[in-house]
Amino acid sequence: MQQQFRAPADADGLRRAFGAFPSGVVAVCAEIDGAPVGLAxxxxxxxxxxxxxxxxxxxxxxxxxPVLRSSGKLGLSLLGTEQRAAARSLGTRAGDRFQGVTVHRGEAGAVFVDGSAAWIEGTLETVVPAGDHEVALVRIERIATEDGAEPLIFHGSRFRQLLTEPV
Incomplete structure:
Protein backbone atom coordinates (compact mmCIF):
# COMPACT_ATOMS: atom_id res chain seq x y z
CA MET A 1 0.00 0.00 0.00
CA GLN A 2 1.39 3.38 -0.97
CA GLN A 3 1.23 6.14 1.65
CA GLN A 4 0.15 9.64 0.81
CA PHE A 5 2.76 12.17 1.89
CA ARG A 6 1.75 15.47 3.39
CA ALA A 7 3.52 18.40 4.99
CA PRO A 8 4.17 18.04 8.73
CA ALA A 9 1.26 20.32 9.60
CA ASP A 10 1.61 20.11 13.35
CA ALA A 11 3.66 18.83 16.25
CA ASP A 12 1.35 15.82 16.75
CA GLY A 13 2.02 14.61 13.21
CA LEU A 14 5.75 14.99 13.72
CA ARG A 15 5.61 13.16 17.07
CA ARG A 16 3.81 10.22 15.40
CA ALA A 17 6.41 10.08 12.61
CA PHE A 18 9.37 10.44 15.01
CA GLY A 19 7.77 7.85 17.33
CA ALA A 20 8.00 5.27 14.54
CA PHE A 21 11.76 5.16 15.13
CA PRO A 22 12.92 3.25 18.24
CA SER A 23 15.60 4.77 20.44
CA GLY A 24 17.40 4.01 23.65
CA VAL A 25 16.75 5.91 26.87
CA VAL A 26 19.65 7.70 28.54
CA ALA A 27 19.82 9.42 31.92
CA VAL A 28 21.99 12.56 31.86
CA CYS A 29 23.04 13.36 35.45
CA ALA A 30 25.48 15.36 37.52
CA GLU A 31 25.93 16.41 41.13
CA ILE A 32 25.13 20.08 41.63
CA ASP A 33 25.58 21.66 45.07
CA GLY A 34 25.78 18.20 46.66
CA ALA A 35 22.59 16.78 45.13
CA PRO A 36 21.97 14.72 41.99
CA VAL A 37 20.33 16.55 39.08
CA GLY A 38 19.23 14.75 35.96
CA LEU A 39 16.89 14.20 33.07
CA ALA A 40 16.04 11.45 30.60
CA PRO A 66 20.76 24.86 32.05
CA VAL A 67 21.71 23.55 35.50
CA LEU A 68 23.35 20.40 34.06
CA ARG A 69 25.23 22.44 31.44
CA SER A 70 27.12 24.19 34.24
CA SER A 71 28.49 20.90 35.58
CA GLY A 72 32.12 19.96 35.05
CA LYS A 73 31.29 16.34 34.25
CA LEU A 74 28.20 14.58 32.99
CA GLY A 75 27.23 11.00 33.73
CA LEU A 76 25.31 9.29 30.92
CA SER A 77 23.56 6.08 31.95
CA LEU A 78 22.22 4.00 29.08
CA LEU A 79 19.20 2.60 30.87
CA GLY A 80 18.36 -1.11 30.88
CA THR A 81 15.05 -2.95 30.66
CA GLU A 82 14.70 -3.08 34.44
CA GLN A 83 14.80 0.71 34.70
CA ARG A 84 11.41 1.78 33.38
CA ALA A 85 10.57 3.41 36.72
CA ALA A 86 13.85 5.35 36.72
CA ALA A 87 13.19 6.54 33.15
CA ARG A 88 9.70 7.72 34.11
CA SER A 89 10.99 9.43 37.25
CA LEU A 90 13.84 11.20 35.44
CA GLY A 91 11.46 12.22 32.67
CA THR A 92 8.98 13.99 34.94
CA ARG A 93 8.83 17.76 35.18
CA ALA A 94 7.90 17.98 38.86
CA GLY A 95 8.83 16.30 42.13
CA ASP A 96 11.93 14.38 43.17
CA ARG A 97 13.30 12.82 39.99
CA PHE A 98 15.58 10.55 42.00
CA GLN A 99 12.93 9.06 44.30
CA GLY A 100 13.50 5.29 44.20
CA VAL A 101 16.48 5.67 41.83
CA THR A 102 19.79 4.30 43.13
CA VAL A 103 22.82 6.23 41.89
CA HIS A 104 26.57 6.23 42.27
CA ARG A 105 29.04 9.03 41.70
CA GLY A 106 31.86 9.20 39.21
CA GLU A 107 34.65 11.73 39.03
CA ALA A 108 34.23 15.50 39.42
CA GLY A 109 30.45 15.50 39.74
CA ALA A 110 29.23 12.85 37.28
CA VAL A 111 26.28 10.81 38.58
CA PHE A 112 25.23 7.39 37.24
CA VAL A 113 22.05 5.32 37.58
CA ASP A 114 22.79 1.87 39.02
CA GLY A 115 21.79 -1.14 36.95
CA SER A 116 22.22 0.54 33.57
CA ALA A 117 23.41 -1.29 30.46
CA ALA A 118 26.36 1.12 30.08
CA TRP A 119 27.80 4.26 31.63
CA ILE A 120 29.66 7.11 29.97
CA GLU A 121 31.47 9.85 31.84
CA GLY A 122 32.39 12.93 29.88
CA THR A 123 32.58 16.68 29.51
CA LEU A 124 30.36 18.92 27.47
CA GLU A 125 32.31 19.76 24.31
CA THR A 126 29.82 22.10 22.63
CA VAL A 127 26.12 22.90 22.30
CA VAL A 128 24.51 23.60 18.94
CA PRO A 129 21.12 25.33 18.59
CA ALA A 130 18.67 23.19 16.59
CA GLY A 131 15.13 24.56 16.32
CA ASP A 132 13.28 24.05 19.59
CA HIS A 133 16.15 21.92 20.96
CA GLU A 134 19.87 22.09 21.64
CA VAL A 135 22.25 19.36 20.51
CA ALA A 136 24.82 18.59 23.19
CA LEU A 137 28.13 17.07 22.12
CA VAL A 138 29.95 15.22 24.91
CA ARG A 139 33.58 14.08 24.87
CA ILE A 140 33.87 10.62 26.45
CA GLU A 141 36.50 10.21 29.16
CA ARG A 142 35.55 6.92 30.83
CA ILE A 143 33.11 4.09 30.05
CA ALA A 144 31.77 0.94 31.67
CA THR A 145 29.34 -1.71 30.48
CA GLU A 146 27.21 -4.35 32.17
CA ASP A 147 27.63 -7.73 30.43
CA GLY A 148 24.32 -9.18 29.30
CA ALA A 149 22.27 -6.09 30.13
CA GLU A 150 19.48 -5.33 27.66
CA PRO A 151 18.77 -1.69 26.72
CA LEU A 152 15.49 0.05 27.47
CA ILE A 153 13.84 1.07 24.20
CA PHE A 154 11.41 3.96 23.63
CA HIS A 155 9.11 3.48 20.63
CA GLY A 156 5.62 4.75 19.87
CA SER A 157 5.51 6.66 23.19
CA ARG A 158 6.05 3.42 25.14
CA PHE A 159 8.97 1.58 26.72
CA ARG A 160 9.81 -1.68 25.01
CA GLN A 161 12.36 -4.49 24.98
CA LEU A 162 14.36 -5.92 22.12
CA LEU A 163 13.42 -9.33 20.79
CA THR A 164 16.44 -11.59 20.94
CA GLU A 165 16.86 -14.00 18.06
CA PRO A 166 18.05 -17.51 18.86
CA VAL A 167 21.71 -18.06 18.01
Whole structure:
Protein backbone atom coordinates (compact mmCIF):
# COMPACT_ATOMS: atom_id res chain seq x y z
CA MET A 1 0.00 0.00 0.00
CA GLN A 2 1.39 3.38 -0.97
CA GLN A 3 1.23 6.14 1.65
CA GLN A 4 0.15 9.64 0.81
CA PHE A 5 2.76 12.17 1.89
CA ARG A 6 1.75 15.47 3.39
CA ALA A 7 3.52 18.40 4.99
CA PRO A 8 4.17 18.04 8.73
CA ALA A 9 1.26 20.32 9.60
CA ASP A 10 1.61 20.11 13.35
CA ALA A 11 3.66 18.83 16.25
CA ASP A 12 1.35 15.82 16.75
CA GLY A 13 2.02 14.61 13.21
CA LEU A 14 5.75 14.99 13.72
CA ARG A 15 5.61 13.16 17.07
CA ARG A 16 3.81 10.22 15.40
CA ALA A 17 6.41 10.08 12.61
CA PHE A 18 9.37 10.44 15.01
CA GLY A 19 7.77 7.85 17.33
CA ALA A 20 8.00 5.27 14.54
CA PHE A 21 11.76 5.16 15.13
CA PRO A 22 12.92 3.25 18.24
CA SER A 23 15.60 4.77 20.44
CA GLY A 24 17.40 4.01 23.65
CA VAL A 25 16.75 5.91 26.87
CA VAL A 26 19.65 7.70 28.54
CA ALA A 27 19.82 9.42 31.92
CA VAL A 28 21.99 12.56 31.86
CA CYS A 29 23.04 13.36 35.45
CA ALA A 30 25.48 15.36 37.52
CA GLU A 31 25.93 16.41 41.13
CA ILE A 32 25.13 20.08 41.63
CA ASP A 33 25.58 21.66 45.07
CA GLY A 34 25.78 18.20 46.66
CA ALA A 35 22.59 16.78 45.13
CA PRO A 36 21.97 14.72 41.99
CA VAL A 37 20.33 16.55 39.08
CA GLY A 38 19.23 14.75 35.96
CA LEU A 39 16.89 14.20 33.07
CA ALA A 40 16.04 11.45 30.60
CA UNK A 41 16.66 11.74 26.85
CA UNK A 42 15.76 9.44 23.98
CA UNK A 43 17.86 11.22 21.37
CA UNK A 44 21.28 9.75 22.21
CA UNK A 45 23.60 9.18 19.23
CA UNK A 46 27.17 7.86 19.10
CA UNK A 47 29.10 10.38 16.98
CA UNK A 48 32.81 9.54 16.73
CA UNK A 49 35.39 6.98 17.83
CA UNK A 50 38.33 9.36 17.39
CA UNK A 51 37.88 11.60 19.26
CA UNK A 52 35.30 9.69 21.34
CA UNK A 53 32.07 11.72 21.13
CA UNK A 54 28.36 11.20 21.70
CA UNK A 55 25.41 13.56 21.36
CA UNK A 56 21.90 14.02 22.68
CA UNK A 57 19.17 16.64 22.28
CA UNK A 58 17.40 18.65 24.97
CA UNK A 59 14.28 20.76 24.57
CA UNK A 60 14.84 24.51 24.99
CA UNK A 61 12.09 24.73 27.63
CA UNK A 62 13.93 22.38 29.99
CA UNK A 63 14.57 23.94 33.40
CA UNK A 64 17.04 21.15 34.25
CA UNK A 65 19.36 21.39 31.25
CA PRO A 66 20.76 24.86 32.05
CA VAL A 67 21.71 23.55 35.50
CA LEU A 68 23.35 20.40 34.06
CA ARG A 69 25.23 22.44 31.44
CA SER A 70 27.12 24.19 34.24
CA SER A 71 28.49 20.90 35.58
CA GLY A 72 32.12 19.96 35.05
CA LYS A 73 31.29 16.34 34.25
CA LEU A 74 28.20 14.58 32.99
CA GLY A 75 27.23 11.00 33.73
CA LEU A 76 25.31 9.29 30.92
CA SER A 77 23.56 6.08 31.95
CA LEU A 78 22.22 4.00 29.08
CA LEU A 79 19.20 2.60 30.87
CA GLY A 80 18.36 -1.11 30.88
CA THR A 81 15.05 -2.95 30.66
CA GLU A 82 14.70 -3.08 34.44
CA GLN A 83 14.80 0.71 34.70
CA ARG A 84 11.41 1.78 33.38
CA ALA A 85 10.57 3.41 36.72
CA ALA A 86 13.85 5.35 36.72
CA ALA A 87 13.19 6.54 33.15
CA ARG A 88 9.70 7.72 34.11
CA SER A 89 10.99 9.43 37.25
CA LEU A 90 13.84 11.20 35.44
CA GLY A 91 11.46 12.22 32.67
CA THR A 92 8.98 13.99 34.94
CA ARG A 93 8.83 17.76 35.18
CA ALA A 94 7.90 17.98 38.86
CA GLY A 95 8.83 16.30 42.13
CA ASP A 96 11.93 14.38 43.17
CA ARG A 97 13.30 12.82 39.99
CA PHE A 98 15.58 10.55 42.00
CA GLN A 99 12.93 9.06 44.30
CA GLY A 100 13.50 5.29 44.20
CA VAL A 101 16.48 5.67 41.83
CA THR A 102 19.79 4.30 43.13
CA VAL A 103 22.82 6.23 41.89
CA HIS A 104 26.57 6.23 42.27
CA ARG A 105 29.04 9.03 41.70
CA GLY A 106 31.86 9.20 39.21
CA GLU A 107 34.65 11.73 39.03
CA ALA A 108 34.23 15.50 39.42
CA GLY A 109 30.45 15.50 39.74
CA ALA A 110 29.23 12.85 37.28
CA VAL A 111 26.28 10.81 38.58
CA PHE A 112 25.23 7.39 37.24
CA VAL A 113 22.05 5.32 37.58
CA ASP A 114 22.79 1.87 39.02
CA GLY A 115 21.79 -1.14 36.95
CA SER A 116 22.22 0.54 33.57
CA ALA A 117 23.41 -1.29 30.46
CA ALA A 118 26.36 1.12 30.08
CA TRP A 119 27.80 4.26 31.63
CA ILE A 120 29.66 7.11 29.97
CA GLU A 121 31.47 9.85 31.84
CA GLY A 122 32.39 12.93 29.88
CA THR A 123 32.58 16.68 29.51
CA LEU A 124 30.36 18.92 27.47
CA GLU A 125 32.31 19.76 24.31
CA THR A 126 29.82 22.10 22.63
CA VAL A 127 26.12 22.90 22.30
CA VAL A 128 24.51 23.60 18.94
CA PRO A 129 21.12 25.33 18.59
CA ALA A 130 18.67 23.19 16.59
CA GLY A 131 15.13 24.56 16.32
CA ASP A 132 13.28 24.05 19.59
CA HIS A 133 16.15 21.92 20.96
CA GLU A 134 19.87 22.09 21.64
CA VAL A 135 22.25 19.36 20.51
CA ALA A 136 24.82 18.59 23.19
CA LEU A 137 28.13 17.07 22.12
CA VAL A 138 29.95 15.22 24.91
CA ARG A 139 33.58 14.08 24.87
CA ILE A 140 33.87 10.62 26.45
CA GLU A 141 36.50 10.21 29.16
CA ARG A 142 35.55 6.92 30.83
CA ILE A 143 33.11 4.09 30.05
CA ALA A 144 31.77 0.94 31.67
CA THR A 145 29.34 -1.71 30.48
CA GLU A 146 27.21 -4.35 32.17
CA ASP A 147 27.63 -7.73 30.43
CA GLY A 148 24.32 -9.18 29.30
CA ALA A 149 22.27 -6.09 30.13
CA GLU A 150 19.48 -5.33 27.66
CA PRO A 151 18.77 -1.69 26.72
CA LEU A 152 15.49 0.05 27.47
CA ILE A 153 13.84 1.07 24.20
CA PHE A 154 11.41 3.96 23.63
CA HIS A 155 9.11 3.48 20.63
CA GLY A 156 5.62 4.75 19.87
CA SER A 157 5.51 6.66 23.19
CA ARG A 158 6.05 3.42 25.14
CA PHE A 159 8.97 1.58 26.72
CA ARG A 160 9.81 -1.68 25.01
CA GLN A 161 12.36 -4.49 24.98
CA LEU A 162 14.36 -5.92 22.12
CA LEU A 163 13.42 -9.33 20.79
CA THR A 164 16.44 -11.59 20.94
CA GLU A 165 16.86 -14.00 18.06
CA PRO A 166 18.05 -17.51 18.86
CA VAL A 167 21.71 -18.06 18.01
Missing amino acids: VSSFVPVSLDPPLVSFCVQLGSATW
